[in-house]
Amino acid sequence: MTPEESPYDASGFVPRGGGLGELREAARACHGCPLWARGTQTVFGQGPARARIMLVGEQPGDVEDQEGVPFVGPAGMLLDRCLAAAGIDRGEVYVTNAVKHFKWEPRGKRRIHSKPNAREVRACKPWLEAELGAVRPEVVVCLGATAAQSLLGAGFQVTRHRGEFVASPIAPLVTATIHPSAVLRQRDDAARQRERELLIADLRRVRERLAELRAAG
Numbered sequence: 001m002t003p004e005e006s007p008y009d010a011s012g013f014v015p016r017g018g019g020l021g022e023l024r025e026a027a028r029a030c031h032g033c034p035l036w037a038r039g040t041q042t043v044f045g046q047g048p049a050r051a052r053i054m055l056v057g058e059q060p061g062d063v064e065d066q067e068g069v070p071f072v073g074p075a076g077m078l079l080d081r082c083l084a085a086a087g088i089d090r091g092e093v094y095v096t097n098a099v100k101h102f103k104w105e106p107r108g109k110r111r112i113h114s115k116p117n118a119r120e121v122r123a124c125k126p127w128l129e130a131e132l133g134a135v136r137p138e139v140v141v142c143l144g145a146t147a148a149q150s151l152l153g154a155g156f157q158v159t160r161h162r163g164e165f166v167a168s169p170i171a172p173l174v175t176a177t178i179h180p181s182a183v184l185r186q187r188d189d190a191a192r193q194r195e196r197e198l199l200i201a202d203l204r205r206v207r208e209r210l211a212e213l214r215a216a217g
Contacts, residue, residue, distance in 0.1 A: 045096025
């Protein structure tokens with residue numbers, strides 16, 4: 001299949017009822033949209049099969065594309081520090097992205113992130129839905145607008161509803177906050193520190209609400 005022949009629908013590549021191992025293996029061969037031809041490899045989610053918390057970002061970056069693991073680049077390292085500051089064990093969290101291939105544009109010798117469009121996000125959604133079905137998290141945290149709009153609808157605005165818990169069939173608790181890459185893009189150190197603290201506060205509320213959910217039985 002050539003990129004031009006890709007169907008913009010990954011559902012035909014997703015095994016029904018598969019566990020994470022089966023899903024991860026099947027995703028390696030996904031040609032559900034033309035992005036497979038630009039990415040080095042599929043970057044599937046990673047974490048415990050029964051993680052209580054699932055974090056969903058936009059797409060893998062340059063480092064993730066090369067290593068085949070989500071959230072291991074600069075934004076991922078910042079996320080690790082924010083999770084630790086919020087009292088969340090990173091090893092108990094499942095992390096993934098709304099889009100599983102790196103979309104980029106050349107700039108000299110560098111590969112620069114390019115935002116996936118709505119058609120590409122919709123094409124990849126069957127993989128995200130399969131991960132949700134396999135993991136069955138108690139809390140889903142959307143990191144950034146692309147993830148939030150993929151799971152909560154095109155009209156959802158992180159800037160308006162950041163940190164709020166919204167009703168959704170995907171999990172008992174669902175919320176959205178900024179992507180850690182947005183922290184790194186702030187104009188100066190003071191702005192980056194302010195956004196970092198806000199992200200930690202959002203993640204701390206996730207930990208607190210999860211504790212309340214467990215206590216309620």
